[in-house]
Amino acid sequence: MPSKIRLHVEHALGAGQTLPLDASQAHYLFGVMRKGAGDVIEVFDGRSGGWDAEVVEAGKKRGVLRVLEQVRPQQDPPDLWLLFAPIKRARTDFIVEKAAEMGAARICPVLTDFTNSERVRRDRLQAHAVEAAEQCGGTFVPPVAEVAKLGAVLDAWPPERRVMFCDEALAGRGTVLSRGPGPVAPWAVLIGPEGGFSDAERQRLANLPQAHPVSLGPRILRADTAAVAALTLWQTTLGDWA
Amino acid sequence: MPSKIRLHVEHALGAGQTLPLDASQAHYLFGVMRKGAGDVIEVFDGRSGGWDAEVVEAGKKRGVLRVLEQVRPQQDPPDLWLLFAPIKRARTDFIVEKAAEMGAARICPVLTDFTNSERVRRDRLQAHAVEAAEQCGGTFVPPVAEVAKLGAVLDAWPPERRVMFCDEALAGRGTVLSRGPGPVAPWAVLIGPEGGFSDAERQRLANLPQAHPVSLGPRILRADTAAVAALTLWQTTLGDWA
Structure with missing residues (x-):
């Protein structure tokens, strides 16, 4: 864990830039973390790497920071989306946190036929992605998309984006990912809900030319475990862990 | 998720066997889950697979079940230990749950130089491992060892057991695991604490002939994420996901 406090800001960054803080940022930095004038923290805007910034007010x-110098290069994740069916609140929060840590470029909650939880607050999940980046030294924050029905998402699926589709019904079977020659095309990882996909959804995915069914071993995994395991498999085979 | 209620029992299982339930099991089955005489659930003892059992009282x-027939074969994990430094309670619970799901054979909390949390209740963690097996259709429950100092654990380290040692300081470097000819020897996965290993610990591990340093990608991962990612890497390369 980085020892310096890290804060995600919307404001574009550059040396000498003045950064106004809003009430919640000021409360966090000065009230909770006890920082004061002269202290240095790290800020990042999701596009320009990490920068040291000094508290001037x-x-x-409220409060004001002054940006000093870049201390960390921008590190963008590969072009990988994570699609998952929301589950209980704590585990949904967890999936978003883990997706941000593991280097997903976009997080898409999707409603499947067997999705139990339908109340998804996008702003809350986005805040979890921001916090994960702050805590883990990330410079990129994956955007969280509005929740959408899986069917509608597949109707509009981009032809060039492949889908690693993790289905517990595959236990022990499925294709093996491997890195071919040439650039890795855009990808997505799709994790099913705890009740699995419906037969209609399985059929639909089986007919999707971009879909690659992948097994996550012989045990049944909870959806949050499956998300981390699937992102690990993808990153080590096709992503930036290779 | 299995749709039938699953209960781990200490009692050895066999067709026709009578199973007495203790107060907490009776409360769970009859009070919480509203089961009654004639209902069928699945029981497992960690050694004999999964068995249907009928409520007879x-x-x-209190209550009594009668064991009917075996419905699931015993599935033991590979001989893989997970060693991890306990962190905040919810995340420690999570690591134990995930280790049980991912197929670790033994869970060992270890205190490192930079471990913050020293209060680890073994019985509580063991209950989490049992619950994970119950929920995920597992027939094996990994034992949770008493917490011990990493130095003492390494002093008594079995010569034949290799260690996949995940250190965030390796970011992007480290060796690549690969399956050689012959049987996979006993292994362990070691996850560091959130503050990383101390220099003395790194030195000690570097000198351990059984240690294989492995990188978990270019991003800093929380310890709970690292545990799932490392178990995924091991299982897909050397374990029973291959």
Whole structure:
């Protein structure tokens, strides 16, 4: 874990730039973390790497930072989306946190035929992705898409984006991913809900030319475990862990 | 997720066997899950696969099941230990749950130089491992060892057991695991604490002939994420996902 406090900001960054803080940022930095004028933290805007910034004004509900110098290069993840069916709140939060840590470029909650939970607050999940990047030294924050029905998502599926489709019904079978010559095309990882996919969904995915069914071993995994395992498999085979 | 209720029992299993339930099992089955005489659940003892069992007596604080027939073969994990440094309670619970799901054969909490949390209740962690097996259709429950200092564990390290040692300081370097000819020797996966290993620990591990340093990609991962990612890497390369 990075020892310096890290804060994601919307404001574009550059040396000498002045950064106004909003009330919640000021509360966090000065109230919770006890920082004050002269202290240095790291800020990142999701596009320009990490920058040291000095506190020049510390108020109860506002504050100002001055950007010093870049201390960390921008590191974007590969072009990998994570599609998952929301589950119980704590485990959904967990999936979003893990997707941000593991280097997903976009997080897409999808409603499947057997999805139990339909209440998904996009802003809450986005805040979890921001926090994961702050805590883990990330410079990129994956956007969280609005929740959508899996059928509608597949109707509009981009022809060039392949899908690693993880289905517990495959236990022990499925294709093996391997890196071919040439660039890795855009990909997505799709994790099913805890009840599995419906027969209609399985049929639909089987007919999708971009779909690659992949097994996550002989045991049944919870959806949150499956998300981390699937992202690991993809990153080590096709992504930036290779 | 299996649709039938699954219960881990200490009692050895066999067709026709009578199974007495303790108060907490009776409360769970009859109070919480509303089961009654004649209902069928699945039981497993960690050694004999999964068995259907019928409720023959349902009381408030006690009950009796009768074992019917085996419905699931015993599935033991490979001989893989997970060693990890305990962190905050919820994330420690999570690591134990995930280790049970991912097929670790033994779970060993170890105290490292930079471990923050020292209060580890073995019985609580063991209950999490049992619950994970119950929920995920497992027939094996990994034992949770008593917490021990990493140095003492390494002093008594079995010569034939290799260690996949995941260190965030390796980011992007480390050896690549590959399956050689012959049987896979006993292994362990070792996950460091959130503050990383100390220099003395790194030195010690570097000098351990059984240690294989492995990188978990270019991003810093939380310890719970690292545990799932490392178990995935091991299982897909050397374990029973291959």
